[in-house]
Amino acid sequence: MNLALLKEFFAGFLRNRHLGRHFKRLALLETLPQSEFGRTLPPQLTQHLVKAARLNNDELLKSLQSHSDGLSEPQADLVRRRVGYNEVEHEKPLHWRVHLWQCYRNPFNLLLTLLAIVSFLTHDMKATTVISTMIVLSTLLRFWQEAKSNKAADALKAMVSNTATVSRRDVTEDAAEVFEQFYGAKIQAKSARREEVPIKLLVPGDLLILSAGDMIPADCRVLSAKDLFVSQAAMTGESLPVEKFAAQRDASTINPLELDNILFMGTNVVSGAATAVVLSTGNRTYFGALASRVTATDRAPTSFQTGVNKVSWVLIRFMLIMAPLVLFINGFTKHDWMEALLFAMSIAVGLTPEMLPMIVTSTLAKGAVFLSRKKVIVKRLDAIQNFGAMDVLCTDKTGTLTQDKIFLARHVDVWGEEADEVLEMAYLNSYYQTGLKNLLDVAVLEHADVHRELNPARNYRKVDEIPFDFNRRRMSVVVSEREDHHELITKGAVEEVLSVCTHVRHGEGVEPLSQALLDRIRQVTGDLNEEGLRVVAVAAKEMPPRRENYGIADESGLTLIGYVAFLDPPKESTAPALEALAAHGVAVKVLTGDNELVTAKICREVGLEQRGVLMGGEIERMNDAELAKAVEDNNVFAKLTPAHKERIVRMLKGNGHVVGFMGDGINDAPALRAADIGISVDTAVDIAKEAADIILLEKSLMVLEEGVLEGRRTFANMLKYIKLTASSNFGNVFSVLVASAFIPFLPMLPMHLLVQNLLYDISQIAVPFDLVDDEMLTKPLTWQPAEIGRFMLYFGPLSSVFDIITFLMMWFVFGANSPEHQTLFQSGWFVMGLLTQTLIVHMIRTPKLPFIQSRAATPLIVMTGIIMAVGIFLPMGPLAHYFKLQALPPLYFALTALIVVGYMALTQAVKGYYARRFGWN
CATH class of the missing domain: 2.70.150.10 (Calcium-transporting ATPase, cytoplasmic transduction domain A)
Known part of the structure; x- marks a missing residue:
């Protein structure tokens, strides 16, 4: 077997078009x-x-x-x-x-x-016919899915x-x-x-x-x-x-x-x-x-792909050890090396989850279709599993915790008194800017009465514009009023506007900006913030009409006119959504460019308990080690730049968290790319939608909870298939090793193993549609390759115990103890192996008591029932001779029922011990 080819396959099959291309x-x-x-x-x-x-x-x-x-x-x-x-x-x-x-x-x-x-x-x-059927079935199922x-x-x-x-x-x-x-x-x-x-x-x-x-x-x-x-x-x-x-x-x-x-x-x-x-x-x-x-160039593996690769290599190691053992034991004991080679190759096939690509594709596709009904568009399928593994959700405040329906609540002067001039200046600024119009501008422009009074088209001419950026956190326009002077009007965050002001408007006069006035300004804006209002400062200065081009350097020596304050009330659904996410083990952290007072009030209103507030300025002074600790101790981060958001996300990932980030602005794009799962909305700016893995057609945290739960269902069903296949196949191969050492003929022909494997694979087609216990959805699910190996070692040998009982039954009760009677022996183990391998699906799919406390989905019950019936029909029906099987006596089925019940009872007991000691991921 080509080990390099195997490694390349497992490193790459999840990056094929159906998942990552x-x-x-x-x-x-x-x-x-x-x-x-x-x-x-x-x-x-x-x-x-x-x-x-x-x-x-x-x-x-x-x-x-x-x-x-x-x-x-x-x-x-x-x-x-x-x-x-x-x-x-x-x-x-x-x-x-x-x-x-x-x-x-x-x-x-x-x-x-x-x-x-x-x-x-x-x-x-x-x-040849059976093997070809398996190839065609595996390929066509995967192609179709x-x-x-x-x-x-x-x-x-x-x-x-x-x-x-x-x-x-x-x-x-x-x-x-x-x-x-x-x-x-x-x-x-x-x-x-x-x-x-x-x-x-x-x-x-x-x-x-x-x-x-x-x-x-x-x-x-x-x-x-x-x-x-x-x-x-x-x-x-x-x-x-x-x-x-x-x-x-x-x-x-x-x-x-x-x-x-x-x-x-x-x-x-x-x-x-x-x-x-x-x-x-x-x-x-x-x-x-x-x-x-570079169309063949693949992205770096995601945590999902890495997890599957690690699990696959656990299975490969077992295969590379067991298949040669079977070859040499049967070759030396049976002296038919060709038959031993075919048998060993059949064992290798039996140990490999050949339906894994199809199972992964169908489970993820099912999750994507389910989420689409919830108005969630999945751009990258393997992001669904990251949804389920997510344990920290970083989210912006505006439009996520709040209604995203901002309206202008106050327009006041420097002393907090209502002032129409402030609204007029803010209106001209919003009206003439051509850059990124945000919700604050829309709220200002909704004042049609101001438009009528100002009549911008007749009384003003736009001269120039100094666009907004996230470092200055302000923007300016220059307008000419009746061509007798130019007016530079600046609107932006209070601290950033104050940094370029030297005077304040007081009635009809102007006063120099003193420390006493600064204290008064901070008190007024602080009071507005504590009311839950977002405050934007407005400043201006007059200049002679000598030039047509202006730049950032002209934003100096301004006079503070006053403030416009906006209200963005919290959504009614936010509080229950945060409670639901917390109940499912997802911690929510708020990352916002807004100030800490407004953010704190919103958090109180939606029931998000604050565990410390960290400001952008403090983050600037922290090294990576300090910030890595701070992101764990705090859950509200305010006055952040895009670089701060990205750095926080990277620190959380570095601490071992699976991090989701939800944002819709240009300032969110770096963090969206850095997160394990980037979440945006259809109304977001282009760069945010491009960077995101998930697009919400409805901006709601309740939709995120649905995504988290579906991600966990998807992952649980994938993990279910891997555990089932790994433990069952390992048990069968372990039984083969025991049988090969003591029985003078092959316990099953290569064709029997292949048919058994084919029938089992067909039964697993329904796994993506299986139900998942509610208890499995209460915490994030992650790949644990070591647990797969441990699970194999615990539950694989269980089936071997009852396989050996079956060997003894066939040998001593039914006299299948010589090469002349090997067909009876092989038929008996073929049926028993298929029945236990198929029934174990219902045992291992849940830590609960199957069929009573936890019932599988109808498609899985029907599929396993059909496969069990086919398994019994093959040796008992007219096709028995074709498959080198023979009819079994009635006593066989009575004893088989007892063995199957004993197998299920022991498996249930071991399940309880295993779950108490290791948990049930």
Whole structure:
């Protein structure tokens, strides 16, 4: 047997398409060595990007047959017909022939194929037929189940919206006539508009409107930009975002990744805003060219895959020890080395869980379909098991613990008195900003009466904008009021706005910002926070109308005008959801950028007991050892940056926790990637949805509880199959060793072992649909390879005890004690082995008393009943001669019933002892 092949299989079979090959763009980029970038790309692609970077806007648009207002819909359709959809090669499903081959090419099927060939060459057509049936059944079942789960997964993922904002050009009547003459197709005149277009429908020449949080959906050239910072870390390894401009500053640059005005598919906008034109889509992009070279590159194994690999190697070690032992014992005692070889190979097959890939796929697919009914979309199937293993859930506050329906509750001056001027300034700031509009902006803009009074379109003109970023935690707009002066209006977190203020507004006058005023400000904002209000400071300064461009340096010397305070009440479902998660062993930790007072009040209202609050500033001063302890001692973390969230998640993982993170903002993306299971919502920004493993169509913690429970059911059924197969097969092989040493003929023919194994495998098809005891769902479930080995050693020999009793019964009671009567002996053990192997499913599936305290699902009961009936029919029916079996006397079945009852009683007793000593995972 090829040990390297086996190791490669177990390291890789769970990373095949049915589990892990729905690659995320960023995940694939992260697998590439950064040194490979730019070296192996087609020269024409590099030349295309460099040329596009050097052209001016008009020349570039002309070369793409586009326009400053973008493409019209008919133009986009024509281009799409020519270049295809915006999809990279690895995202396409496997051709059915390739998929079928992948389902076949595993060591188990290769071993069976070898055995079938040997049987054919030795003219044993019956064994050849049985073995071939096993190969076909295993391959087709896996192929059918994976195709079904892939189809379901694709349908579910299609429910998650991934769109880009595109500018669609006006089509006038004159242009429509020209278009018809030139292209021979009729179009209708349409008005100019912006619209959300599915990313796969983008074409070269489309004009994109980009803002913070957007994924770059294709290779693009920037046409205009304002403080545009793009994260290229997944592509280049740069830890800091890179600023992009509309013009290429260094004309001699030839490395595409160093171009100032080129954006690459798979990167994301961190802050700022831009208009860009699509240069290339799909496989023609920089990413597409890389992906076509590394489609065979797999992601690092997840904790789920690692767990299965370890368990599989436990089984392999048993197989590599037991199969040679059987070979040599039978070869030396029976002196028929060919028969001994076939028998040993049958033993090897019997020890390997050849249905494991199919069982894993079907259990995970069943879980995904179940969760879809709960409005949970699973992007990566093995994330379901991580759901069940999760013992710490980190979650943002806004929209998760709270209703995500923010409304403006107060607008007050520095002294806490109602002030309309504060609302007007906040309105202008929200109205004119083009970056990431959050729920606070939406709440401000809902005040239509303010809009009517201010009449921005008539009285104000936007001059410039200084976009929001998560370090400054503020954003500014510059407006011109009737062209007589410029007004810079800043809105943001209180401390960050105060850091650039030198004065405060007091009535009609202005006072210098003193320590006494600072104390008063903190008291007023603190009082608002304790009411559960989120406070945003508003500041401004007037400037002469001398220039049109402003930057962060201009955010200085501001005058504090006042505050707008928002209320985001907690959800009614939050408190029971937190209680349910705690009851199931999942600790909830709140990670938020908001301040500690608002967070504390929300936590009190939803019943989340605070065990210490840690601030972002304190985290900055901690080394890893200190933070690793602090994340265990605290469960509320406030005023965090994206880097803080990611670091907390990594520390929790380093402490041995399986960590889930739930977030929907651009600031959550690093933590989503770092977590064992990233959870986002369909309304999240693009980068958050791209980084997540699970997408919720409904933002609710109650849905998470359902996911946790389903993850545990899925894992429990997978573990059930492995335990059943490992212990049962080990017991059978141990019995074979005993029988081979003392019986002058083979206790079962290789074909008998294979048929028995085939029938047992068929009975296990129903395991994914089995019920799971409620007690098994109360705590996180994790892989414990050592426990699998211990379980085998405890329960495997139990069956051997009763196998030996069966040997003695056949030898002494029925006289099957010579080679002439070996068929009777083999028939007796064949039936007994199949009955006990099948019934043990009901014994080991639960620590409770089977059939009485815990009943299996109907499909499993029906399937095991059918297989037991088939097992009895084979020696008793007309096919007995074909399988080299013979009819058994009535007394055999009476004694067999006693042996089976004794076996079940002893197994139940050992179960109780085992559960008390080791627990029942």
